[in-house]
Amino acid sequence: MTDNHRLEVGAPAPAFTLPDADGNEVSLADYRGRKVIVYFYPAASTPGCTKQACDFRDNLAELDGAGIDVVGISPDKPAKLAKFRDAEGLTFPLLSDPDRAVLTAYGAYGEKTMYGKTVHGVIRSTFLIDEQGRIALAQYNVRATGHVAKLRRDLSV
Template sequence: MTTRLAPGDTAPDFTLPDADGKPVSLADLRGRKVIVYFYPAASTPGCTKEACDFRDNLAELDDAGVEVLGISPDKPAKLAKFRDKEGLTFPLLSDPDKKVLQEWGAFGEKTMYGKTVTGVIRSTFLVDEEGRIEAALYNVRATGHVAKLRRDLKI
């Protein structure tokens, strides 16, 4: 069973390459709220909808002092194509060895089409200014959860 994070837990720190290969560290964002979301694969229909939903709400999130980071097992080159094709303006981070995905409980057994499989568990987290988990949402839907986050954050 995958360990899951809960509100109040310290967010596991990470440094991962973005779509251009530049390192991005969660620790560098202390002092700001951060949405960290994990998705299975760039350029797939559900992940595209989810990323575009974040993109379309980014101005309001940014105005509220909330950064957005998307993480998947994709390599930087694939993330760059995805970013450019969809006009994404927030960092997409590469975790090909799935170490960060596992630390955050976003990789493990899940049910897909009635079968148990091992893979990325679509998950979204809100990290507060001190680096603690404020909200941990597992098995989120690709559509609609950005609106729920905005309601929860009162944005």
């Protein structure tokens, strides 16, 4: 791997405002006072990203019951996100970051190893941001499958 910028627990979460699948702007500030999981994924409608999104969808009631919202962010355009959301019945916001500015601010874009080669791309990452807008959990290079179950164990949800 490389020396990609990484966020530490306790650091302020980088603010963002991005369009959702319907083109409406969603800001991190909208979640102030609640915990929110912000997860970054490479591409809508791919097998791993679909599995991960559906795992979040299937665990949303338990997360919500624990006072935790979920937001997914990828470089996909809103139209692709809308198609993904509708195809998979996703009920949490999917945000579009085509210029990768937010991905980069969170350390979720940069050099990674894929199939033995070093490439630039989205680093599958998950963050729990607390009610005050600080990083409570930062996980990089997470696996698409089984990640939500592990996250629930880590958070005792």
